[in-house]
Amino acid sequence: MRNKSRKMLHAQGLGRHTEAEITQLACRDIDALAQVLGDAEWFGGASPCGADASAGAFVLACLCEHFDTPLLARAKSHTNLVAYAQRVQHGFFADTERL
Numbered sequence: 001m002r003n004k005s006r007k008m009l010h011a012q013g014l015g016r017h018t019e020a021e022i023t024q025l026a027c028r029d030i031d032a033l034a035q036v037l038g039d040a041e042w043f044g045g046a047s048p049c050g051a052d053a054s055a056g057a058f059v060l061a062c063l064c065e066h067f068d069t070p071l072l073a074r075a076k077s078h079t080n081l082v083a084y085a086q087r088v089q090h091g092f093f094a095d096t097e098r099l
Helices: 002-012 019-037 050-062 070-076 079-092
Strands: none
Touching: 019 050, 019 070, 019 079, 050 070, 050 079, 070 079
């Protein structure tokens, strides 16, 4: 299974990068999300859209404090993403405990 996963990641492209490069790419993604979101409440504007389903899950995962990673620190550095994650948590997962 491990070899199959490695081959798939290599074929997809991500497996061709070092761990430091992957972290750098992810941090750039976080910065881009923060910039695109700006002062808006949702990526769709005044109400959630399909992009919020994907972006919201990514941001919540990055802000999961169970894993102390560089992505956690980078996501926390964007106050708009922290507020966005709270809206996503409340709007989509109100009946679950905050991770």
